[in-house]
Amino acid sequence: MVKNKTESIEEFYKRKFEWIPENIRNEIGHFNLFKVEPPVGGKRKPVPYQKRDYYKIMITKGESKVLYADQVVDVxxxxxxxxxPQIPYKWDCLEGIEHGVFCVFNQExxxxxxxxxxxxxxxxxSSHIFTLNTEQAKTVFGIYERMFDEITSDYIHKYDVLRNLVFELIHLAMKMEPSAKYNKQHFDANKRISMLFMELLERQFPVDESHSKVELRTASDFADQLAVHVNHLNRAVKSVTGKTTTEVITSRILQESKILLTQSDWNVSEIAFALGFTEATHFNNFFKKHxxxxxxxxxSI
Known part of the structure; x- marks a missing residue:
């Protein structure tokens, strides 16, 4: 069986440091900073492939590999x-990382x-990994230095400052993407319906012991759940993503099928059932078609 249940922020601390901070679930949410130091004995602890219920922003120097969903990215x-929290990931070849720093925080x-x-x-x-030149890296490390200064200070509003510094990292990365991609992102009715659809779609993944079978597979299934007419849903998704509802669903199921085929020990029939196919032959035809x-x-590849 596949073992990729969502890792909580508490489990992260247990895995990484064997301790848990006090008041980790307090009302203002959780934020913390860590340096990536050279590993003891030349070997780092493996990072398991799974989703997390927290966010992480990290800068590293060196060589490694990151598995995001079904894509392997050389860093x-x-x-x-x-x-x-929406996308499972795993880091490989960690011995190639020289140093770095990262922050973790939750939705709260x-x-x-x-x-x-x-x-x-x-x-x-969207893009989740950004290659930096020396000047850009210097800027990012500078932001993290300011974070360390703030988190160790006794300033009463230091977490407001830390949020602003997180936003600096986000906008620095987004400016590296073509600007036209982010222009005119109006949160109108179509945007809202499309976002609700995407959230409902992503909620079914990853397929594991806690999400044992994909139940929503057609545009009509999602329209019924969202209490809108299927034509309304199709128009909204098409206007926002440029793809039909069926194309988006198909792409996500295909992505999950690749993950299960490469990351789990399920056989093809078990994967077909988990993804909502009534027959293994239907899954075979679907996968081969795409x-x-x-x-x-x-x-076997």
């Missing part, structure tokens, strides 16, 4: 990475300051 030189830390998920660096389908290879062959 070289300076890299700024954004991790969020921004609960009174809007939705952090609206920023592209935390959205599915990848030109059979699930069995893909699993």
């Amino acid at each position: 070289k030189g300076y890299a700024l990475t954004f991790s969020n 830390f921004f609960s009174q300051f809007g939705s952090i998920n609206k920023y592209s660096v935390f959205q599915p389908g 990848t030109n290879v059979s699930p069995t062959k893909f699993k």
Whole structure:
């Protein structure tokens, strides 16, 4: 069975440091900073492939690999990475990381300051890893230095300052993407319906012991859940994403199928059932249509 249940912020501390801060679930949310130091004995603890219920922003120098959903990204030189509760990830080849620094925080830390998920660096389908040149890396390390100064200070409003510094990191990364991509992001009715649809879709993943089967597979299924007409949903999704509702659903199921084929020990029939296919042959036909290879062959690659 696949073992990729969501890791809580408490489990992160137990895995990484074998201790848990007091009042980690306090009303203002949680925020903390850590340096990536050279590993003891030349080997770092492995980072498991799974979702987390917290956010993480990290800059590293060195070489490693990151598995985001079904994509493997080679990280070289300076890299700024954004991790969020919606997308599972795993770090490999950690011995190649020379040094770095990262911050972790939960949704509650921004609960009174809007939705952090609206920023592209935390959205599915957007860029989450940014290669930095020396000057950009210097700027990012400078932001983290200011974070360390603030978190150790006795200033009563220091967490407001820390939120602003997190926003600096977010906007620095977003400015590295083509600006046209972020222009005119109006939160109109279509945007709202499309976001609700995407949240409902993502809620079904990853497929594991706690989400054993995908139940919503068609545009009509989602329209019924959202209490809107299917044509209304289709228009909203198309206007925001440029894709049909069916195309978005298909892409996400295909992405999850690749993850399960490569990251779990389920056989093809078990994966077909978990993804909502009534017959393994239906899954075989679906997968081969979109990848030109059979699930069995893909699993063996």
